[in-house]
Amino acid sequence: MSTIDAPGGTRLMGFGEALNDALDVALQIDPTVVLLGEDIDDESTGGNFKITAGLSTKHGDHRVRTTPISEQAIVGAAIGGALGGLRPVAEIMFVDFLAVAMDQIVNHAARLRYMSGGKTPVPITIRTASAGGQGFGGQHSGMLESWFTHVPGLKVVVPASADDAKGLLLSSIFDPDPVLFIESSRLYFGNMAFGEPGGDPRRLHVEVPLGDYRVPLGKARIRREGDAVTLVTYGRQVDDATKVADRLAEEGISVELIDLRSLVPLDLETVLASAAKTRRVVIFQEAVTRSGFGGELAARITEELFDTLEVPVRRLGAPNTPVPYAANLETAYQPSAEALAAEVRETVERKARAS
Amino acid sequence: MALAPEEPELVQLLTPEGELVEHPDYRVDFSDEELRGLYRDLALVRRIDAEATALQRQGELGIWASLLGQEAAQIGSGRAMGPNDHVFPTYREHGVAWCRGVDPLNLLGLFRGVDMGGWDPEEHHFHLYTIVIGAQTLHAVGYAMGLQRDGMVGDGGPELTGAAVAYFGDGATSQGDVNEAFIWASVFQAPVVFFCQNNQWAISEPLERQTRIPLYQRASGFGFPGVRVDGNDVLATYAVTQAALARAREGSGPTFIEAYTYRMGAHTTSDDPTRYRIAAEVEAWKLKDPIERLRSFLIRTGKADQDWFEALEEESNQLAKHIRAGCLDMPDPSPMTMFDHVYVDPHKPLANQREQFAAYLASFESTSEEHS
Incomplete structure (x- = not known):
């Protein structure tokens, strides 16, 4: 229903492409933004779902860091970086693996600022993919947002379309509080989800504003x-x-x-x-x-x-x-x-x- | 069962009898004044600890985690740090806090339950006490990677470069986080010093419940050096930490320091160690006391005289007085502060709850007015 104010123009994008664009913009406009996650640099795969493809080549692998396979450490190190003044964006491959990182998310990211009386903000963003409905099995298909909406100190964002994906991700990255950002991997693939062969891959493409486009958190x-x-x-x-x-x-x-x-x-x-x-x-x-x-x-x-x-x-x-x-x-x-x-x-x- | 060797191979520069000994790799070069300064640190920190324990017994603190016996490990490492080195402590690092300029009353505020750490971590380069065992080691690694990214690793010395120092205990080495921190620091050559105070006990669990090899030997499996130092020797701890910090800051990666020491007291004031460990063990460690050995050395070499010790005792009494009075004077926080600092930006549901709570509190005031 809303019209998009896009003085810089728009481009037709899918969900994954819009996320990639948001990360690219964030890396470009703020040197404190860094990405951490498994397989995310171009020497690896550009991310399990290719959401970070091209970013390490463009911005350097010191800012787009492929990490060891340790979710707890991905979030923990992101927190440590934030305490030192960075805006880390951590990628956890599947929502289900947040369980591995639960202590760092709940006990530390969500609570450190409160516990320090406001002295230690933790402006991290945790991006993760929910993958239900694609035959990924019992440990890759969960949707666990309510675990996190229960935790004071966290924000929880779940975008539904490419334009919102970009605008909400940029707002999340530059939000002063920790944000859990849940992306449906089924949207990455347009209508080409597993089990839906033959669909139009561009069905869910929409016009997405270019540049630093933000959608405020907390506005339905x-x-x-x-x-x-x-x-x-x-x-x-x-x-x-x-x-x-x-x-x-x-x-x-x-x-x-x-x-x-x-x-x-x-x-x-x-x-x-x-x-x-x-x-x-x-x-x-x-x-x-x-x-x-x-x-x-x-x-x-x-x-x-x-x-x-x-x-x-x-x-x-x-x-x-x-x-x-x-x-x-x-x-x-x-x-x-x-x-x-x-x-x-x-x-x-x-x-x-x-x- | 294979146990850690009875006499561990450790770096020592000052024996329990207060004799200086040479070590091929480590040495210190302190002036007499600096040596007296270290003694002062040790003595005052022990006094803070004793006062806090007493305050807990008097019902003024909810709990206290005593550092008794670990003073040298903390002062030696704490004094080795430069201005940019950033500490990620457990909840027992009162001596390190002292070295980083944190007012002991801030520590007491936490244990009295009026706040969760009233100091500014950025100002003191000393993070909040972390209660979840081992979790802070990952924060240290992330912070260190940030130092790398900021170009604060390489030449330039402690004024221009920095490292993160993660403190943890022997029990924490069994945590997944700590092992992940080792892997990350190694893979990224992050400027981290892992400072493990092996005080032999994790609450009631002895060291052999955590490991079958000396802890410092684990480091080689992760790809960086490990060194065991006499944690009751302030000089050796200083020398070993200084070397590890220099190595980290110049970009050569992490070091694992196992400060071999002993928790002379209980895990916390809620614990009774006589239920699980024998008195003879404690008696044996008393002979290795970290403060007595430096005292013997200072007296025997004439680096400090009786007047100096008496003046220190007076300073210690004044500090104790300051702590007791300050502790009793701490105001309870206003109930309304419960809602502060959950989110940075205004948060409507929280604002609503705050309003409701304020109205609820105000209802008591009007009731009491009606009755008065």
């Missing part, structure tokens, strides 16, 4: 305006949600689609304004439903709008199991567009409670 994006029901989501679910909203519009159901962009800080105002208008809310998340971010969001909406809502806030997420491996199981596991459409229809058609 209304992807589609509507008045019958509010659909709140983030990350790669936005793509499915958009398709569902389009389809339901043909059926005469007007969906207001909100892309949160960042979970911490959370743009609750935008969500509440929409929910107050539609009085019906569905939350759509990739992660396991139990104790997920959707639960927090449902609680916040209900606390504020209990008397306004016509029906209970509904959540749709994955079953409470690890991500299965077999293609048919994983397909069944992923919260699907079909299930979402059914959930939204049901929410809209449900009789309002007696007030």
